[in-house]
Amino acid sequence: MYLEDFSPGYGKLAPRAVLASDAPRLDLNGDWAFRFSPIGLGEPDGFPCPDFDDEQWDRLAVPSHWQLHGYGKPAYLNIPYPIPIDPPFVPDENQTGDYRRVFELPEEWGDTPAVLRFEGVDSCARVWLNGVELGVTRGSRLSTEFDATKALCPGRNVLAVRVHQYSSGTYLEDQDTWRLSGIFRDVALLARPVGGIQDVFVHADYSDGGGRVRFDVAADGPVEVGIPLLGVEAAAATQTFVFDRVRPWSAEDPFLYEAVIATPSERVRVRFGFRTVEINGDGVLTVNGRRIVLRGVNRHEFDPDHGRAVSLELMRRDVELMKQHNVNAVRTSHYPPHPAFLDICDELGLWVVLECDLETHGFEQPRPELWTGNPSDDPRWRAAYLDRIQRTVERDKNHPSVIIWSLGNEAGDGDNLKAMADWIHERDPSRPVHYEADRLARYVDVYGEMYRTPAVVRRIGQGALRPGELFYPLTEGAGDPADDRRNRMPFILTEFAHAMGNGPGGLAEYMRLCEEFPRVQGGFVWEWIDQGLRTTDAQGSEYFAYGGDFGEELHDANYICDGLMFPDRTPSPGMLEYQKVNEPVVIEPGRPGHVTIRNRYAFLDLSHLRFTHSQGELAVPPAGPGERVEVPVPDGVTIQAELAESTAWAPKGHVVAWGQLPPAAPAPAVLAEARRAARQSAEHVHLGPARFDRRTGSLVGLGDRPLHGPRLALWRAPTDNDRSWGQGDAEYWKARGLDRLLHRTVSIEAGDAGLTVVVRSSAANSGCGYLSTYRWDSDGERLRLRVHAEPVGYWPERRFSFDEEMVDHNLPEEEREELLRRHRAPSLARIGLVWHLPEEWSRVRWFGAGPGEAYPDSRQAARIDHFHATVDELQTPYVRPQDNGTRADVRWAEITDPAGTGIRIEGEPLFSLAARRWSDRQLAAARHQSDLVPEPLIYLHTDHVVHGVGSGAVGPGVLPRYRLDVRAADFAFILSATS
Ligand code: GAL
Numbered sequence: 006m007y008l009e010d011f012s013p014g015y016g017k018l019a020p021r022a023v024l025a026s027d028a029p030r031l032d033l034n035g036d037w038a039f040r041f042s043p044i045g046l047g048e049p050d051g052f053p054c055p056d057f058d059d060e061q062w063d064r065l066a067v068p069s070h071w072q073l074h075g076y077g078k079p080a081y082l083n084i085p086y087p088i089p090i091d092p093p094f095v096p097d098e099n100q101t102g103d104y105r106r107v108f109e110l111p112e113e114w115g116d117t118p119a120v121l122r123f124e125g126v127d128s129c130a131r132v133w134l135n136g137v138e139l140g141v142t143r144g145s146r147l148s149t150e151f152d153a154t155k156a157l158c159p160g161r162n163v164l165a166v167r168v169h170q171y172s173s174g175t176y177l178e179d180q181d182t183w184r185l186s187g188i189f190r191d192v193a194l195l196a197r198p199v200g201g202i203q204d205v206f207v208h209a210d211y212s213d214g215g216g217r218v219r220f221d222v223a224a225d226g227p228v229e230v231g232i233p234l235l236g237v238e239a240a241a242a243t244q245t246f247v248f249d250r251v252r253p254w255s256a257e258d259p260f261l262y263e264a265v266i267a268t269p270s271e272r273v274r275v276r277f278g279f280r281t282v283e284i285n286g287d288g289v290l291t292v293n294g295r296r297i298v299l300r301g302v303n304r305h306e307f308d309p310d311h312g313r314a315v316s317l318e319l320m321r322r323d324v325e326l327m328k329q330h331n332v333n334a335v336r337t338s339h340y341p342p343h344p345a346f347l348d349i350c351d352e353l354g355l356w357v358v359l360e361c362d363l364e365t366h367g368f369e370q371p372r373p374e375l376w377t378g379n380p381s382d383d384p385r386w387r388a389a390y391l392d393r394i395q396r397t398v399e400r401d402k403n404h405p406s407v408i409i410w411s412l413g414n415e416a417g418d419g420d421n422l423k424a425m426a427d428w429i430h431e432r433d434p435s436r437p438v439h440y441e442a443d444r445l446a447r448y449v450d451v452y453g454e455m456y457r458t459p460a461v462v463r464r465i466g467q468g469a470l471r472p473g474e475l476f477y478p479l480t481e482g483a484g485d486p487a488d489d490r491r492n493r494m495p496f497i498l499t500e501f502a503h504a505m506g507n508g509p510g511g512l513a514e515y516m517r518l519c520e521e522f523p524r525v526q527g528g529f530v531w532e533w534i535d536q537g538l539r540t541t542d543a544q545g546s547e548y549f550a551y552g553g554d555f556g557e558e559l560h561d562a563n564y565i566c567d568g569l570m571f572p573d574r575t576p577s578p579g580m581l582e583y584q585k586v587n588e589p590v591v592i593e594p595g596r597p598g599h600v601t602i603r604n605r606y607a608f609l610d611l612s613h614l615r616f617t618h619s620q621g622e623l624a625v626p627p628a629g630p631g632e633r634v635e636v637p638v639p640d641g642v643t644i645q646a647e648l649a650e651s652t653a654w655a656p657k658g659h660v661v662a663w664g665q666l667p668p669a670a671p672a673p674a675v676l677a678e679a680r681r682a683a684r685q686s687a688e689h690v691h692l693g694p695a696r697f698d699r700r701t702g703s704l705v706g707l708g709d710r711p712l713h714g715p716r717l718a719l720w721r722a723p724t725d726n727d728r729s730w731g732q733g734d735a736e737y738w739k740a741r742g743l744d745r746l747l748h749r750t751v752s753i754e755a756g757d758a759g760l761t762v763v764v765r766s767s768a769a770n771s772g773c774g775y776l777s778t779y780r781w782d783s784d785g786e787r788l789r790l791r792v793h794a795e796p797v798g799y800w801p802e803r804r805f806s807f808d809e810e811m812v813d814h815n816l817p818e819e820e821r822e823e824l825l826r827r828h829r830a831p832s833l834a835r836i837g838l839v840w841h842l843p844e845e846w847s848r849v850r851w852f853g854a855g856p857g858e859a860y861p862d863s864r865q866a867a868r869i870d871h872f873h874a875t876v877d878e879l880q881t882p883y884v885r886p887q888d889n890g891t892r893a894d895v896r897w898a899e900i901t902d903p904a905g906t907g908i909r910i911e912g913e914p915l916f917s918l919a920a921r922r923w924s925d926r927q928l929a930a931a932r933h934q935s936d937l938v939p940e941p942l943i944y945l946h947t948d949h950v951v952h953g954v955g956s957g958a959v960g961p962g963v964l965p966r967y968r969l970d971v972r973a974a975d976f977a978f979i980l981s982a983t984s
Contacts (some may be wrong), residue, residue, distance in 0.1 A: 505567035
């Protein structure tokens with residue numbers, strides 16, 4: 006059957022660029038007649054005929070996905086295929102959507118030839134015009150044109166399309182995302198005037214201030230070119246135009262020229278930029294002769310209400326948000342985006358790695374041998390592979406923003422991939438080819454890997470990758486020549502820093518390596534946005550759905566929510582961290598009373614920025630790329646670099662970078678010399694302003710302020726990254742019962758010096774735990790608590806398959822062993838105290854790091870200052886609820902009701918703080934934000950230390966230096982009532 010052969014379809018025209026033409030165009034988006042069938046239908050029942058009666062059919066918007074309009078349901082899968090692995094066949098349970106659209110052909114079109122253009126249909130479409138079959142297309146995110154000339158008629162025309170959820174193309178589209186079907190991008194009828202312009206390929210280079218441009222135009226007859234900005238008018242298109250001075254294009258200064266290309270019957274406008282992409286003799290990727298660093302994100306197309314049917318506004322919003330957050334690059338994972346997205350990248354300036362619509366990841370699953378039957382190495386699929394790359398390159402070849410072609414994602418290795426690369430090298434030698442899984446570096450120009458640790462990236466930077474040290478060593482003999490080749494290639498992290506839930510940690514470590522090693526040229530965080538679909542539960546509360554929420558039998562849960570942006574495009578703390586570590590200008594403390602300002606742009610000087618601080622403006626010389634200057638500043642100020650003028654992506658005043666000469670933390674309060682004695686009554690122990698339960702020794706009140714606690718806390722509601730494919734720290738903590746500690750009061754001693762309470766905390770059936778000594782004293786006004794906590798019992802080692810990954814193999818044996826030992830050491834989520842406060846105490850003021858959350862390995866975006874927030878504002882709404890909201894390096898905090906009544910807590914040393922209206926266990930049990938129900942109290946955490954967040958959901962866990970070991974701890978707090 007036509008949907009189950011290896012071919013890329015039939016009847017399609019040769020692919021070409023998207024051209025802004027003056028030839029008429031008929032927009033066919035809008036409401037189409039629609040008939041849904043849950044099963045695969047074969048030959049049509051006559052619905053393509055113009056006189057077929059579709060009165061009884063439904064209406065469905067084009068573009069859209071039918072699963073988001075009540076036909077079938079969305080399904081989320083990462084690696085597994087949604088169909089049996091039985092290529093090229095698909096099951097009978099294959100939803101079918103029949104579409105019909107009636108349109109009037111404007112009279113002035115006459116008998117002009119025309120093509121029907123589909124920008125994206127998932128997964129396969131068979132197309133008829135007025136009952137005449139035009140062909141079949143596969144390649145869901147690739148555009149297709151059919152010649153409509155012969156079938157078109159004057160007046161009323163009927164376009165009919167049969168779309169299938171699955172086809173042979175499904176085997177090549179196993180991308181990790183929602184599986185959604187339908188005509189989800191634009192449809193249009195384009196007039197193609199006789200003697201018009203079929204295609205244009207602009208070749209524009211830049212060197213030493215000058216530029217060259219050549220236009221390969223496919224047209225019948227003579228073609229003229231004009232480039233108004235360069236004084237070119239009606240010149241013959243066959244020549245190469247050379248200019249002594251042009252303004253080059255870069256992501257930092259995206260200057261575009263426009264060419265008008267004309268034949269007597271058609272005129273098209275092409276925007277282009279002068280820029281040259283090169284890999285230099287040292288294996289460094291350069292643009293216009295300068296080394297660039299890709300501070301990028303992987304972007305799936307996503308709208309929380311419309312899936313991959315994204316509006317122009319949303320595309321622009323994405324690019325603006327990227328630019329505003331110091332993201333300078335995007336990998337279009339794992340398919341070409343809507344073509345308009347690239348226009349915006351050209352215009353606002355992003356480096357684009359343009360990826361083909363290809364992934365066969367499901368073939369990796371355990372079989373006799375990994376990747377058995379992979380289409381990538383099966384000649385029967387060759388034509389489909391070539392068709393896909395040709396449609397990718399031909400459509401997008403004129404975008405200056407596109408600097409690298411990527412063959413696809415996770416499609417194993419094989420000769421079909423090599424054939425794709427060979428074709429690109431022939432057709433467009435001006436851009437390097439990337440494909441992460443070319444393990445032997447046989448056909449790529451850029452070396453890409455995913456989720457390697459900073460230690461491994463360092464080794465790559467040093468050119469010291471050891472033979473065979475590959476993530477998936479696929480072929481014996483991997484090593485020598487391939488390593489040699491790789492060591493001469495630019496290295497990019499195709500994906501890194503898995504941004505699922507709370508995290509990623511360690512971004513600063515990665516980006517620092519780009520400053521140390523010229524060939525380490527950045528990469529792409531996985532991923533841009535949480536793909537949670539906006540949904541409403543039975544109670545009418547809105548939440549963002551993930552895998553399993555639509556009753557899927559097979560799904561990958563919340564691995565679909567692993568972006569830097571929340572589904573509604575508010576930035577997560579991970580985004581703010583990435584924004585901070587990617588600042589194009591680094592503002593750091595310099596000599597006493599000075600800051601150093603380092604220009605990290607590759608092309609721009611600092612003249613487009615204004616430097617300010619709380620006391621005024623700072624005069625900063627316009628340092629050029631790579632230069633640094635030192636300027637005097639008053640102590641304790643925060644310096645900001647802001648846009649001096651509005652740009653296409655942010656208003657004047659937008660802060661691109663900041664730095665701080667941090668104010669010194671105030672010293673903690675001290676108790677007055679005279680100590681109060683502890684007194685016992687029938688039920689309580691009294692000490693200064695405090696009352697304790699006589700049996701358990703826990704605090705029940707401070708003056709007239711009711712507060713309860715503290716309890717030792719060693720656990721947190723596991724983050725996605727704590728869970729690390731089911732073998733991470735979260736599982737270790739669970740096995741030790743840290744989430745269900747029971748407490749035994751060992752002793753209570755009340756005396757002249759105060760109150761000493763010893764408590765043993767451990768879980769049912771557990772042999773390990775903590776013994777804590779709480780020493781309370783008071784000067785009558787303030788209450789001091791000194792805690793000594795130490796592990797007791799047997800804490801087994803923690804074993805994790807990434808252990809070996811975490812350490813640098815080139816280290817001397819002992820050092821390496823030591824690192825491994827560190828990594829396997831028993832871990833904790835936190836060592837701290839949890840208190841219960843009245844629910845009215847919903848205001849928090851603190852001095853410390855803020856305003857947002859910060860964890861040991863995700864701490865760059867926080868500054869030191871005074872902050873305030875409500876308890877509700879302290880929560881970060883990760884799509885799947887998990888630990889969040891920790892404020893770091895706190896010296897003191899006040900937690901009060903709106904009138905200011907509450908307590909003040911000062912810490913020595915500095916502590917971390919979190920406050921919420923539910924317990925950690927409730928937080929851990931919730932599947933969605935809408936499951937969180939406030940309790941009539943506030944849980945306040947004051948932590949001495951917390952574990953980092955890492956990126957372990959898919960990549961490396963918490964780096965050794967940010968791990969929290971099971972160890973003894975000593976810390977103190979001073980409590981007082983606020984006035
Ligand atoms: C990568 C893959 C991505 C995504 C990520 C995990 O292996 O290329 O598409 O699945 O893992 O979220």
